[in-house]
Amino acid sequence: MKKITSCLWLILLYNGNAYTQTSLAASIANGKKVYQKNCLTCHQANGGGVPKMNPPLIHASFVMGNKKKLIQWVLLGSTEKVPIDGKYYSNNMPAQATLKDKEIADVLTYIRNNFKNKASAITPEEVKSTRVVKK
Ligand code: HEC
Numbered sequence: 001m002k003k004i005t006s007c008l009w010l011i012l013l014y015n016g017n018a019y020t021q022t023s024l025a026a027s028i029a030n031g032k033k034v035y036q037k038n039c040l041t042c043h044q045a046n047g048g049g050v051p052k053m054n055p056p057l058i059h060a061s062f063v064m065g066n067k068k069k070l071i072q073w074v075l076l077g078s079t080e081k082v083p084i085d086g087k088y089y090s091n092n093m094p095a096q097a098t099l100k101d102k103e104i105a106d107v108l109t110y111i112r113n114n115f116k117n118k119a120s121a122i123t124p125e126e127v128k129s130t131r132v133v134k135k
Contacts, residue, residue: 030106071130075096101125104122
């Protein structure tokens, strides 16, 4: 009986893991579409950006860092000329608040798992709560 129970646990664990993997893959796939539509013109298909105009997103500490800051950045955009890894960029980043919570979550999950970045996924709930705090 003990054996059967632990076997069942293994199956449950395995299925849980498979589910998480599938939803992560789905989120990344949708995030890529959101990226192509809303971010690619400035940050480019390979995330390399445009020198002096738009910063690269490749192996970027900000992209992989604090989730709330990253979500807020995308929601609000930026007209401040802040140095990014010691460099300045002349363009403004337009606010993306018209995108849905899920679209922002997916696009951020996509860039956090692409362009040589590796970081945890961002959920629509996290975007939602950040939006609420800001208003
Ligand atoms: C019109 C051009 C433009 C578009 C469209 C745009 N960005 Fe940006 N992005 C910028 C610029 C310019 C900066 C730097 C702003 C500054 O220096 O204040 C920036 C900065 C960033 C940063 C911080 C970069 C770093 O390495 O610290 C992230 C993350 C980012 N953008 C993500 C996105 C995402 C995701 C989208 C699409 C949903 C997007 N951007 C759409 C121009 C753009």
